[in-house]
Amino acid sequence: MLSVVAAIPAGSRRAHDQAEALRAYDEHPARWEMRSDRDARWRAIWRALVCAADWRTLTYTGTWDVLAERAGVSRSTVARAVRWYQLVGLLSVVHTGATAAAIGSSSNRAPSYVVTVPDVDAGHSPVDELDTPTGGESSLDDQFAREDSGSSALRLESELPTRKPGPSWPMSAAPRTRAERLAAAEALIWHAPTIRRVSPRLVRHVLRTWFAAGWSVSDVLYALDHTPAGVASRITGPVHTPAAWMRYRLAAWLEHGQPMPSRSQRARAAHAALLESRRTRGE
Numbered sequence: 439m440l441s442v443v444a445a446i447p448a449g450s451r452r453a454h455d456q457a458e459a460l461r462a463y464d465e466h467p468a469r470w471e472m473r474s475d476r477d478a479r480w481r482a483i484w485r486a487l488v489c490a491a492d493w494r495t496l497t498y499t500g501t502w503d504v505l506a507e508r509a510g511v512s513r514s515t516v517a518r519a520v521r522w523y524q525l526v527g528l529l530s531v532v533h534t535g536a537t538a539a540a541i542g543s544s545s546n547r548a549p550s551y552v553v554t555v556p557d558v559d560a561g562h563s564p565v566d567e568l569d570t571p572t573g574g575e576s577s578l579d580d581q582f583a584r585e586d587s588g589s590s591a592l593r594l595e596s597e598l599p600t601r602k603p604g605p606s607w608p609m610s611a612a613p614r615t616r617a618e619r620l621a622a623a624e625a626l627i628w629h630a631p632t633i634r635r636v637s638p639r640l641v642r643h644v645l646r647t648w649f650a651a652g653w654s655v656s657d658v659l660y661a662l663d664h665t666p667a668g669v670a671s672r673i674t675g676p677v678h679t680p681a682a683w684m685r686y687r688l689a690a691w692l693e694h695g696q697p698m699p700s701r702s703q704r705a706r707a708a709h710a711a712l713l714e715s716r717r718t719r720g721e
Contacts, residue, residue, distance in 0.1 A: 442497055442552050445530045450554040453496045459488045462528060462555040473672075480519040482509040484528070491553060497532060499550040520551075526631045530554050610702065612652045616642075619649050626655050630662065632673065633680040644684050648697050657700035662687045666698055 446452060453459040463469070463484045469477055486508040491498040502516040509516070523529035532550040607613070609629075613622040623641035627633055633641065642649075648658060662684065663671055677683045691698050699707065 442495060442532055445532045445552050446554055450527050450530070453553045453555050455496070456488050456491070456493065458555060459491070459496060459553045460485060462553075466526060466528065479509070479511050479515055480522065483511060483516055483519045484523065485509075487529075487551070488553060496553040497550055498553070499532075499548050501548050525634075527554060607655065609656045610654050612654050613649050619646070622649065622655050626658055629655070629659060632662075632677050633684060636680045636684075640681055641684075644681055645688075648688065651697040651700075652703065653697065653700045654702060657702050658688075660701045661691050664701075665690050 442452070453462060463481060472480070483505055486505050487498050490500060490504070490508070502513050502520070506513045506516045520529065524531070529551050532552055533547070534549050607618070607621040607625045609625065611622075613619040619642045620638055623638040623645065626641060626645075627636065627638060645653075645658060653661075665671060671687065688697075691700075
């Protein structure tokens with residue numbers, strides 16, 4: 439049991455039951471980036487894994503071949519799906535598979551995983567108010583160069599920076615101070631796996647105009663995946679330059695160089711107009 443607990447990364451927790459585990463996949467925002475055919479295959483693999491997991495510990499011990507047979511896909515497809523589950527925080531490795539010779543046993547050892555979900559009750563690490571990156575980094579331009587370096591966005595969770603989620607910042611609130619904007623950037627990174635490689639300071643830098651215009655984290659998330667007309671945007675391949683991708687997606691929401699009213703701002707304006715219309719008519 440201790441090895442299971444140790445395998446769970448910061449900001450996550452073990453799923454309470456199979457129903458929560460299945461729901462975690464269905465509600466994960468990273469699914470927005472997938473083609474429908476891949477989503478169907480990976481959902482089938484996820485269901486096979488969760489249904490075969492130990493009900494008490496929410497751990498699955500078994501080979502990829504078993505999952506491939508149950509989900510009706512190839513072994514290589516299972517390998518890619520398992521890697522993606524790890525990347526987006528749905529699965530953590532308790533121990534890897536090993537041959538009998540490697541572990542001095544009479545039989546091979548199957549890999550073991552624990553099903554995880556975001557821990558919304560976890561706090562996030564303190565942040566300071568400086569815009570200058572720490573650790574000897576010289577400038578935001580240097581940081582753009584490093585973080586937009588073209589390395590694949592599809593890396594194992596163990597290769598990604600470990601960050602706690604940012605639930606301490608309300609998703610619907612517009613940040614005003616630099617400290618609030620940094621907390622909002624951390625929350626955005628947690629909810630948007632596409633930009634998980636980007637530092638909070640760089641996200642805050644990219645979004646400074648949008649936050650200044652009164653946009654919330656929810657507004658930014660919506661704009662990254664929708665046009666102003668409400669048409670959903672999709673990603674058909676890996677995002678190698680997340681900061682540039684954010685700028686590109688948000689550029690559609692600019693008018694004369696300034697952010698348009700966000701989705702929540704539009705909704706509030708429409709509601710206010712309705713109330714004013716009713717007041718004028720004496721309703």
